Amino acid sequence: MDALATPAAQLLGSRYPIIQTAMGWVSTSRLLIASSRAGAFGFLACAVMSPEEAEREIRAVLDAVDAPFGVNFHAFQPGAERIVDLLIDHGVRAVSYGRAPSPKLIEKLKGRGVLCVPTIGAGKHARKAVDLGADLIVCQGGEGGGHTGVTPTLLLLAQTLDAVSVPVIAAGGFRDGRGLAAALAFGAAGIAMGTRFMLTADSPTPTATKERYLAAEVSKIPVSTKLDGLPQRMVMNETLAKLERTGRLAMLARGLWNGWRFRAATGASLPAFAKSAWAMAKGGGLSFPQALMAANAPMIIKRSMVDGRPDQGVLPSGQVAGLIGDLPSCEELVARIVADAEARIGALPTRGAEPTRLGHKESSHAH
Numbered sequence: 298m299d300a301l302a303t304p305a306a307q308l309l310g311s312r313y314p315i316i317q318t319a320m321g322w323v324s325t326s327r328l329l330i331a332s333s334r335a336g337a338f339g340f341l342a343c344a345v346m347s348p349e350e351a352e353r354e355i356r357a358v359l360d361a362v363d364a365p366f367g368v369n370f371h372a373f374q375p376g377a378e379r380i381v382d383l384l385i386d387h388g389v390r391a392v393s394y395g396r397a398p399s400p401k402l403i404e405k406l407k408g409r410g411v412l413c414v415p416t417i418g419a420g421k422h423a424r425k426a427v428d429l430g431a432d433l434i435v436c437q438g439g440e441g442g443g444h445t446g447v448t449p450t451l452l453l454l455a456q457t458l459d460a461v462s463v464p465v466i467a468a469g470g471f472r473d474g475r476g477l478a479a480a481l482a483f484g485a486a487g488i489a490m491g492t493r494f495m496l497t498a499d500s501p502t503p504t505a506t507k508e509r510y511l512a513a514e515v516s517k518i519p520v521s522t523k524l525d526g527l528p529q530r531m532v533m534n535e536t537l538a539k540l541e542r543t544g545r546l547a548m549l550a551r552g553l554w555n556g557w558r559f560r561a562a563t564g565a566s567l568p569a570f571a572k573s574a575w576a577m578a579k580g581g582g583l584s585f586p587q588a589l590m591a592a593n594a595p596m597i598i599k600r601s602m603v604d605g606r607p608d609q610g611v612l613p614s615g616q617v618a619g620l621i622g623d624l625p626s627c628e629e630l631v632a633r634i635v636a637d638a639e640a641r642i643g644a645l646p647t648r649g650a651e652p653t654r655l656g657h658k659e660s661s662h663a664h
């Protein structure tokens with residue numbers, strides 16, 4: 298029996314049950330081409346792209362690899378509907394999305410056979426995600442990078458597995474074959490990794506920024522709400538320390554100014570920008586000031602992730618960065634994860650281990 302031929306790998310059409318997640322300004326065609334050649338399933342980070350840029354990136358992947366791949370988008374980003382049409386036209390296999398998906402867009406995607414792979418950060422969202430159309434669920438525990446919840450990966454995975462019957466992918470804190478073997482033994486259909494794929498030779502993240510991540514310690518990658526009003530895990534640096542000290546009014550003023558500049562960068566018109574901020578506020582459960590802060594965040598993230606100034610921007614990261622000390626190619630990384638996972642699974646005793654659903658009592662808390 299091939300333990301790695303999971304239902305998730307079969308549905309997605311990838312060689313291994315390993316997902317390279319979407320990370321703004323990191324999960325570009327360059328990273329995706331490398332991770333999918335290595336046998337993982339990659340998601341392009343289109344939530345921070347204009348429709349034109351998204352199309353260029355989708356075409357770049359299609360020109361380079363035959364393997365299926367996915368696109369990450371946000372229902373309230375400017376041009377979301379165009380991005381959905383684009384990915385349908387180009388035969389993209391799957392979409393990933395987080396907070397506040399649009400039922401209308403999901404219905405359209407499902408109608409065209411695109412797999413829906415939402416990420417959830419709390420057990421209570423698992424059933425709702427399936428009701429809205431999830432074919433697979435990625436559950437990201439609190440130790441994961443970027444926007445994140447409070448439930449640790451192991452507990453969230455148990456809650457999610459108890460709550461749904463679609464394949465569940467574990468995320469948050471994974472970096473090696475031990476993690477993959479453990480997740481599969483736990484009942485997951487695979488793992489999804491962000492930080493580990495960012496810290497490869499193939500990611501477009503500038504070298505100075507990667508070095509700052511490699512030097513990070515597990516205990517110094519806290520969660521802060523000061524970037525965009527939502528809990529987000531980032532490496533503690535000069536910029537995050539400053540944000541933590543900034544008052545609400547100053548943050549709003551900066552939100553307005555940078556939101557305006559981001560509007561120019563995405564090519565959205567002023568009414569489109571205002572519409573998207575309002576939609577984000579309403580649909581995303583954010584206040585309008587929070588939505589403005591969210592519009593501000595990209596400018597600060599780009600300083601580190603694109604301009605290569607890790608001191609001047611923020612560094613979204615999983616705590617796992619504190620356990621990562623090298624920058625392998627995706628090929629090398631995936632090969633060693635797979636070899637180690639197979640060796641560990643092969644070394645387990647094979648008899649007398651009937652799966653049980655112990656812990657069912659806890660599952661009631663997931664609702």
Ligand SMILES: Cc1cc2nc3c(=O)[nH]c(=O)nc-3n(C[C@H](O)[C@H](O)[C@H](O)COP(=O)(O)O)c2cc1C
Binds near residue numbers: 320468
């Ligand atoms: C630098 C960075 C940027 C991210 N950007 C996004 C994003 O644009 N959209 C998204 O859905 N998740 C984003 N995430 C979350 C990841 O897709 C993924 O769920 C998370 O990194 C998993 O945890 P891990 O880092 O411990 O592997 C980001 C994470 C990081 C580290």
